Amino acid sequence: MISPERCSCIVSASLVKEVQVNPAAESQRDGSWGCSGLLLHPRRRLVLCHGQTFFPFLRRPKRNLGRRPFLLPGAFHSDLQIQVQFPGTSSSTQPELAMSLASNDTGALNSESEPRNLDCRPRLSSLTPGQAKAKRSSPAEMLMVFSCQEFGDIFRTLFSKSDKWYFYSEDKNQEVHGEPLDLAWFALLWCPGWVDGGSVCGEEALRYVRSESLSKGQPLFSCASPFASFCSEIFMNTLSQGIVSNLAGERNALILTDARCLPGTEGGGVYIRSQHLYYLAGLIVAPLCWKANDWVGLTLVCSITCILETMRRILNGFEIFGPPTLTAPGSHRLTRxxxxxxxxxxxxxxxxxxxxxxxxxxxxxxxxxxxxxxxxxxxxxxxxxxxxxxxxxxxxxxxxxxxxxxxxxxxxxxxxxxxxxxxxxxxxxxxxxxxxxxxxxxxxxxxxxxxxxxxxxxxxxxxxxxxxxxxxxxxxxxxxxxxxxxxxxxxxxxxxxxx
CATH class of the missing domain: 2.40.10.10 (Trypsin-like serine proteases)
Known part of the structure; x- marks a missing residue:
């Protein structure tokens, strides 16, 4: 069994040139542009996190971002450096991974940043199997940043600007006011140099639950890192408990919970527990929100079912996970x-x-x-x-x-x-x-x-x-x-x- 703490991580982004000129700027940049993340599959070294962390590093301003279902690495600054911090260490072998993009989605890429003669396939070269020195952190490569349409649709319906909804993030301590739909974006990363997955998390992928089977009142847990990379020795993989407060959207794309979450937990996992096992239900997208001047003590979560389905569409049916391992969590006393x-x-x-x-x-x-x-x-x-x-x-x-x-x-x-x-x-x-x-x-x-x-x-x-x-x-x-x-x-x- 993979516990939430062992598969959670911290993702931080910075520019290489900034680090070389001023090493002290690395921690400042990491603290400002960081989020929580999940190790989706230990053997494949795939990490899923919130996509908003990378928008400050776009090569061109965000124009018509809502019209593109995903972005490839070429849309971001060439000196972008991504670091993933994991909770444990060990070693194992390296797999080869190649994922092809859905042909009907390639035209929606950022054509201004992606040359036409490039193969639109995020392809990872295989590394020589063998032993390597264990690390607590690893450089990561961006595979893609993508938008979850189901979550974006229900978010646009429920949280309109006219109703004075405001969402705050870790980044610069400012509200996501101009582009609230940035919350619907996620990032898929690959950590080729990290070789701890086999012993730390095991070879199996995360278990997850179909979001349609969730019901209001169900107990749930979040595992994420408040303030991202700031004081990670204290805050990394903090647990919080709550319930499913409400559900909305197609296939329950939007999950509301009263579990206490803080800035930096964006991209962290939310789980339910059944038969002593934890099942991933979704990713945190907004830990703090206000309506007018009143703080709403609920956290917004995007269904993992909708996220995985979006990835399948973009990656030509490539399966990171198999079918959901829990489809009927059962009823709960609060639901009655x-x-x-x-x-x-x-x-x-x-x-x-x-x-x-x-x-x-x-x-x-x-x-x-x-x-x-x-x-x-x-x-x-x-x-x-x-x-x-x-x-x-x-x-x-x-x-x-x-x-x-x-x-x-x-x-x-x-x-x-x-x-x-x-x-x-x-x-x-x-x-x-x-x-x-x-x-x-x-x-x-x-x-x-x-x-x-x-x-x-x-x-x-x-x-x-x-x-x-x-x-x-x-x-x-x-x-x-x-x-x-x-x-x-x-x-x-x-x-x-x-x-």
Whole structure:
């Protein structure tokens, strides 16, 4: 079995002339133009990483880049130097690898940079088999940089500039504002001088899962290197855990996850685990994103299924991997609860709610925007969307310490499995993020929740009596409770730190 840590790597790019003139510039350039990567196949020494790392080294400005499915090495600066840092060492023999480009794609290459009389085949000469000194890093040769069309299509649909989406990268600490579709590009590299693959990772290729079989709520893991080559002895191949937050696009080309990722992890792998084995699900493309001025705490991942299919089309059916080794990961407990989440829309405000009975939904007061009724959308188990209407039967006053409201649907829900409060619904509903009113910063990963132990008694009473007066107790609260919700201390004497 290949573990995520043993097949992950760091890819850095620089210009040879810069390194020769000023050796100190190498680390600066590597730190700025670097990303995470994956050793796709140890025997073939093939590395897959994010393509945006190489765009600063294009020989000509990026014009009409979206019209080209891929670029060959001739499109980039002749002094481009690529270095790949691996986690382990050993030695083995060298294979020969020749891959021919699909004939219908050759015309889409960068004709300004590629002479017409060149054979449009990334061909690797065989090296003499034998022993070689083990290395922790190896020079790499670029085979191609290519765009994943399925990911680009859904990305263009969901993240339009008019909605003020911004994506940040490690490069120069600036947002990918002018060309957000650069996120859909990936690079295939070859490391002819690295001979550690056989013993470090074994001879088998990575296992991967078909993206169509993924489902929301599945646990997943990421293995990548924050800040790329910066302090790799500390950050290299850092693990993070989360779930599949959502899926979109053809063959689930876009995967959203709440796994914590940082700049430099672009190109790193995201995995699911089944039967004690890890299966590659996709590559990280955007660890940080903002909508307007609000940070969205989700990471964008491109499906490995779509990436591999794009490579097959370009390489004339050349198979780096065989068929997916896991096609049905199985169901998960969290997936069963997805049907209990509702989307509520009132006026121009929208938010989430939780179905607690066949007709009742609890949500936050601020989601309703003082509207007497709301539109409700619920995704059932069959992936069909139910569109319903509901009326607001109760909403707490603005002076209440509880930001909560109750919506009653016009009809019963028969196809939704209601959670059992004692076993499934153990905490409550999210009320808000934490916000620093002095500095204006919002912390999306620090959330306030309304305890279900407070809400459930009055919800049960209303189900029995249909008397709205049972909710009035939520409008009353002690001074101590109000202070807690405002993060105000109960003592007037500041506490000294003992650190």
């Amino acid at each position: 609860l997805l049907g209990t989440a509702a989307l509520l829309e009132s006026n121009r405000v929208w938010g989430s709610g939780v179905i607690v009975s066949p007709r009742l939904i609890i949500t936050c007061r601020h989601v309703l925007d003082r509207a007497p009724s709301v539109r409700v959308k619920i995704q059932s188990d069959s992936n069909s969307c139910l569109a319903l209407k509901g009326r607001v039967v109760f909403a707490t006053k603005e002076t209440s310490p509880y930001d909560v409201a109750v919506v009653e649907l016009d009809e019963d829900l028969s196809s939704i499995e209601i959670p059992t409060i004692a076993s499934d619904f153990k905490t409550g509903i999210i009320s808000s993020n934490a916000r620093n009113n002095n500095g204006g910063a919002t912390y999306p990963h620090l959330n306030f929740s309304l305890p279900i132990t407070v809400l459930w008694p009055v919800l049960s009473a209303y189900n029995q009596t249909r008397d709205v007066a049972v909710f009035e107790g939520l409008n009353r609260g002690s001074k101590h409770l109000r202070a807690l919700w405002r993060l105000q201390g109960s003592t007037s004497v500041p506490q000294r730190s003992k650190l």
